Amino acid sequence: GDNLFIETSAAAVTITLPASPSQGDAVSFIDAEGTFDTNNLTVEPGSEKIMGKASGGNSAGDEMVVDTNNAGFTLVYQDSTFGWRLKDI
Secondary structure, eight states, X not given: OEEEEEOOSSSOEEEEOOSSOOTTOEEEEEESSSOTTTSOEEEEOTTSOBTTBOOOSSOTTSSEEXXXXXXXXXXXXXXXXXXXXXXXX
8 A cells, every 4th residue: 555756856766566465455656756757667576467467587578667757556466367457547
């Protein structure tokens, strides 16, 4: 249920999701300074998936890259098949 205000005005930021989530766990991300297009937010899936896409150990494409200014969204953990699901954008 964490609400993370991410500040990327100086540099890109990478956040790694929890390694052992439980169904219903949620994390919300908010672009605090409106700078995700200049310095992106990267969300690493950890040991799970994001939107059903399997993690390959930090290989390109495993992560979710957010490059939209003022973005705000929530990821909710469903299960090992789908992993973290996008709740709202």
